[in-house]
Amino acid sequence: MSTFRHPGLAEPRTKEEWRRYRDSRPPQRPNMPSYNAYLKLPEDDRDDLNEARDIYHSALAIVDTAQVKRLHYLLERRMKANARRAAGARAGLVFDGPPTVGKSTLVKLFGARHENRLRRKNPEKFQDGYEANGMLIDFTPVVYLSIPARATPKDLSVLLADYLGMVQRGRGTQTDITNHVLSVLADVGTELVIIDDVHFLDLSAKEGRVVNDHLKYIANETAATFVYTGVNLKKSGLFLEGQADSRATQTSGRNTRHAVSKFGCVTDREKIEWAKTVMALEDTLVLYRHNPGHLVKLSSYLYDRTAGSICALTDLVRESAIEAVMSKEETITRKLMDRIEISEYAQDSYRNIVRQRRNAASRRTKEVAS
Ligand SMILES: Nc1ncnc2c1ncn2[C@@H]1O[C@H](COP(=O)(O)OP(=O)(O)OP(=O)(O)O)[C@@H](O)[C@H]1O
Numbered sequence: 001m002s003t004f005r006h007p008g009l010a011e012p013r014t015k016e017e018w019r020r021y022r023d024s025r026p027p028q029r030p031n032m033p034s035y036n037a038y039l040k041l042p043e044d045d046r047d048d049l050n051e052a053r054d055i056y057h058s059a060l061a062i063v064d065t066a067q068v069k070r071l072h073y074l075l076e077r078r079m080k081a082n083a084r085r086a087a088g089a090r091a092g093l094v095f096d097g098p099p100t101v102g103k104s105t106l107v108k109l110f111g112a113r114h115e116n117r118l119r120r121k122n123p124e125k126f127q128d129g130y131e132a133n134g135m136l137i138d139f140t141p142v143v144y145l146s147i148p149a150r151a152t153p154k155d156l157s158v159l160l161a162d163y164l165g166m167v168q169r170g171r172g173t174q175t176d177i178t179n180h181v182l183s184v185l186a187d188v189g190t191e192l193v194i195i196d197d198v199h200f201l202d203l204s205a206k207e208g209r210v211v212n213d214h215l216k217y218i219a220n221e222t223a224a225t226f227v228y229t230g231v232n233l234k235k236s237g238l239f240l241e242g243q244a245d246s247r248a249t250q251t252s253g254r255n256t257r258h259a260v261s262k263f264g265c266v267t268d269r270e271k272i273e274w275a276k277t278v279m280a281l282e283d284t285l286v287l288y289r290h291n292p293g294h295l296v297k298l299s300s301y302l303y304d305r306t307a308g309s310i311c312a313l314t315d316l317v318r319e320s321a322i323e324a325v326m327s328k329e330e331t332i333t334r335k336l337m338d339r340i341e342i343s344e345y346a347q348d349s350y351r352n353i354v355r356q357r358r359n360a361a362s363r364r365t366k367e368v369a370s
C-alpha cells in the first residue's frame with residue numbers, strides 16, 4: 001500500500017496557507033546506526049537521534065486506504081466530466097460521514113495532488129508574473145474552505161474573499177462580496193472548491209433555505225467542481241433529496257452524496273484492508289527491537305481498541321512509538337499499548353468490548369459447570 005507523508009498542519013485559511021500545506025514535506029526518516037552503536041552514543045547524540053525519531057513518529061504517515069483511493073477516483077472522474085461543461089448546474093460531490101473518519105484529510109490530499117499535477121504540466125501558470133487576458137494572475141486552481149460554527153451565507157462569501165486575499169473595501173453587502181468573489185474565482189482559474197465541515201453552516205429552518213440558495217448560486221456561477229464534506233448531511237436538510245422544500249432539492253439534485261465510514265471488521269475484505277492500513281503505519285516505525293509484522297498480528301486488538309477509526313489508530317500507533325523510544329523498550333507490544341490512553345470515545349468502546357467478552361466467557365463457564 002502506498003503512503004504519502006504529510007505533516008498534520010492546521011486547516012489552511014488563505015491561499016498562502018494552502019500553498020504551504022501543499023508544499024509541506026514530511027520529516028526525513030532518521031539514519032539509524034546499529035543498536036549497539038546507538039547504545040554507545042554520547043548522551044547528547046542519542047538524545048538528538050531520539051528527538052528526530054519522535055518528530056518522525058509524530059508525523060506518521062497518510063495512508064492511501066481503499067476508501068481514500070475510491071473517493072479520489074470519483075473526484076477525478078467528476079472533475080474531468082465538468083472540465084468543459086457548459087455554464088450552469090455542474091455536478092458536485094458530497095462526502096458525508098461521522099467525525100474523525102478522515103474526510104478533511106482525504107479532500108485536502110486530493111486538492112494538493114491535483115494542484116501538483118497541474119504544476120507539473122503547466123509550470124508557467126504557477127510563476128510570479130503569469131499573465132492571461134492581459135491581466136497578472138495569481139493562479140489559484142484549488143480553493144479550500146473550512147467552515148466555522150454557525151456560519152451564514154454572507155460568512156461563506158467573506159471566507160472565500162479572505163482565502164483569495166481580496167481587499168474588501170468598507171462593508172459590502174452579501175451580493176457585492178459574492179459577485180466580486182465570483183469574478184476573482186473566474187480570473188484566477190479555480191477548478192476545485194472544497195467546502196469542508198459544511199454542517200457548520202446555519203441550517204436552521206429559515207437560514208437553511210438561504211444557505212442552499214447561496215451555495216447553488218456560487219456553484220452555478222463558477223466553472224469549478226464543488227466538493228462538500230460534513231457530518232450527518234443526509235439528515236441535515238442540506239443536499240437532501242426528496243425534501244418537501246423543493247429549493248433544498250435543487251442543491252441535492254446536482255450533487256452526489258457518498259458515505260465516508262470507519263473501517264469494518266466482518267468480511268475478509270474488510271479485515272485485509274484494516275491489516276494493510278496497520279502494516280502501512282508499521283512500516284514507518286524507526287524502533288530498534290520491533291519485529292516487522294508484530295503490529296499486523298495485533299490487528300484485531302487494534303480494531304477493538306480503536307473501533308475501526310483511522311484517527312484513533314494513528315493516535316495509538318503514534319503515541320505508542322514515542323512511548324517505545326521514551327521507555328527504551330524499542331518495540332510496540334500489546335502490553336505497551338495497554339498503557340496508552342486514546343480518545344474518550346475509543347476508550348469507552350474498548351471497555352464495552354472487554355466487558356462483553358468477560359460476560360460471555362463467564363456465561364460459557366457457567367454453562368459448562370451446570
Ligand atoms: N488516510 C489517512 N492516513 C493516516 N491518517 C489519517 C488518514 N485520514 C485521517 N487520518 C488521521 O485521522 C485524523 C482525523 O482525520 P480528519 O481530520 O481528516 O477527519 P474528519 O473526518 O475530517 O474529522 P472531523 O469530522 O472531526 O472534521 C487526522 O488528523 C489524521 O491523524
Ligand SMILES: [Mg+2]
Nearest residue numbers: 103104105196
Ligand atoms: Mg474534518
